[in-house]
Amino acid sequence: MSDPRPLRAGSWSLLFDDGDLRDLRVDGVCVVQRIYAAVRDERWRTIPGVLRDLQVEAGADRFRITYRREHRLDGIAFDADVAIDGGADGRITVSFRGAALSAFSRNRIGLCVLHDHGLAGAWVRVAHNDGPAEESRFPTLISPHQPFFDVAAITVRPRPGREAMVRFIGEVFETEDQRNWGDASFKTYSTPQSRPKPVAVAVGDTVEQRVELSLSGHGLALAAEWEPAADAGVLTAWGVSRLRAVLAPGADPAALRAAHLPLDLVLQGPPESWPDLAGLRLASVVAVPTDRTTPTAWVQRLSELLPGIPVGGGHTRQFTELNRSRPDGSGWGVLDIPVDPWVHGEEPSSLLPNVPGLAAIAASAQAIMPGAALHLGLAHGRRPHLAERHRGELGTRWLRRVIDMAAAAGVATLSLGPAGWLSSAPSPA
Numbered sequence: 001m002s003d004p005r006p007l008r009a010g011s012w013s014l015l016f017d018d019g020d021l022r023d024l025r026v027d028g029v030c031v032v033q034r035i036y037a038a039v040r041d042e043r044w045r046t047i048p049g050v051l052r053d054l055q056v057e058a059g060a061d062r063f064r065i066t067y068r069r070e071h072r073l074d075g076i077a078f079d080a081d082v083a084i085d086g087g088a089d090g091r092i093t094v095s096f097r098g099a100a101l102s103a104f105s106r107n108r109i110g111l112c113v114l115h116d117h118g119l120a121g122a123w124v125r126v127a128h129n130d131g132p133a134e135e136s137r138f139p140t141l142i143s144p145h146q147p148f149f150d151v152a153a154i155t156v157r158p159r160p161g162r163e164a165m166v167r168f169i170g171e172v173f174e175t176e177d178q179r180n181w182g183d184a185s186f187k188t189y190s191t192p193q194s195r196p197k198p199v200a201v202a203v204g205d206t207v208e209q210r211v212e213l214s215l216s217g218h219g220l221a222l223a224a225e226w227e228p229a230a231d232a233g234v235l236t237a238w239g240v241s242r243l244r245a246v247l248a249p250g251a252d253p254a255a256l257r258a259a260h261l262p263l264d265l266v267l268q269g270p271p272e273s274w275p276d277l278a279g280l281r282l283a284s285v286v287a288v289p290t291d292r293t294t295p296t297a298w299v300q301r302l303s304e305l306l307p308g309i310p311v312g313g314g315h316t317r318q319f320t321e322l323n324r325s326r327p328d329g330s331g332w333g334v335l336d337i338p339v340d341p342w343v344h345g346e347e348p349s350s351l352l353p354n355v356p357g358l359a360a361i362a363a364s365a366q367a368i369m370p371g372a373a374l375h376l377g378l379a380h381g382r383r384p385h386l387a388e389r390h391r392g393e394l395g396t397r398w399l400r401r402v403i404d405m406a407a408a409a410g411v412a413t414l415s416l417g418p419a420g421w422l423s424s425a426p427s428p429a
Contacts, residue, residue: 009086028239162219296329
């Protein structure tokens with residue numbers, strides 16, 4: 001068995017692990033713990049499977065996986081072909097087609113989806129095959145019975161403005177509260193418990209099912225400051241989908257061509273100092289002087305040079321300077337502001353209580369440049385002697401609170417600071 005492989009499909013980050021998808025996150029929030037196929041006999045034994053003919057094709061923001069799984073136990077033989085496709089548009093499809101090679105009795109065969117226990121109490125919309133959709137909530141206390149029946153789709157909101165939907169095709173599905181058995185998840189599975197069991201399976205009988213994941217809305221994108229040696233697994237665990245890079249006048253951008261994620265590029269200096277950006281995967285570009293707010297003429301020049309790329313300006317220091325020296329024009333696509341949480345002191349006791357101040361910065365900045373995508377860059381990296389503090393429990397708690405604040409405040413992109421400062425084991429969202 002190989003180590004879990006990090007993958008991306010648009011804004012989804014996930015792991016492929018021995019045929020299963022695990023830890024499926026949107027904007028850093030775990031939505032689905034696991035998607036897998038199960039073959040259960042009449043005694044509820046799970047029939048083990050061996051992977052064959054595994055093929056994995058993976059890019060920066062898409063992937064395709066195919067394999068065959070051969071299930072064998074005490075004369076039971078069932079083979080399944082599985083195809084998993086993840087696209088840059090945030091759509092993931094898991095297709096399952098299995099056939100019985102022996103006769104046996106089963107209680108369940110097919111795909112199962114485990115929504116994360118962190119959704120307890122959260123809003124959910126459940127679509128049904130027979131009847132209108134309903135809006136409800138995942139149980140806060142453990143539900144003794146299935147909270148959702150006849151499930152055609154489940155939609156949740158991992159962050160304000162963002163919806164993640166899982167659609168179930170090929171059978172009748174329902175959801176049970178797995179916490180009844182000590183499992184930290186809500187499982188959606190096929191063959192409702194109310195139906196007679198076991199079911200006789202004849203040689204040649206087939207089972208075909210499909211699960212489709214999709215995203216809608218515009219949630220918070222998470223970035224980290226580009227570092228050549230950054231751990232891709234850590235970035236995936238945090239939900240980082242882009243990298244922030246700052247180029248000083250005269251700097252060579254060649255090394256950035258190796259970046260495995262799209263770049264939020266900050267150009268320091270006037271237009272005549274800007275380098276050739278050919279070959280870079282650009283998510284956005286802003287230009288900032290070293291000592292003042294960006295002139296709108298610079299933003300207009302960026303628009304001419306980079307058609308189709310979101311461009312804008314901001315300030316290199318703090319929101320204070322931009323607020324006191326406001327832009328001389330309007331219509332920017334991006335407003336970029338660094339925020340240093342330690343500007344008035346480095347005592348740990350002030351870090352968490354000051355998070356609401358960032359929401360006030362976001363609201364004021366949006367009023368200064370209406371319609372612009374707001375990019376906040378956490379600038380604690382200016383204080384390298386605090387790196388270990390930020391890798392620890394305090395820094396992780398602070399980042400989680402800032403992420404929640406930024407999502408609620410309508411921030412478009414939040415840079416979490418230096419990639420190497422991120423904890424390798426972020427606390428649950």
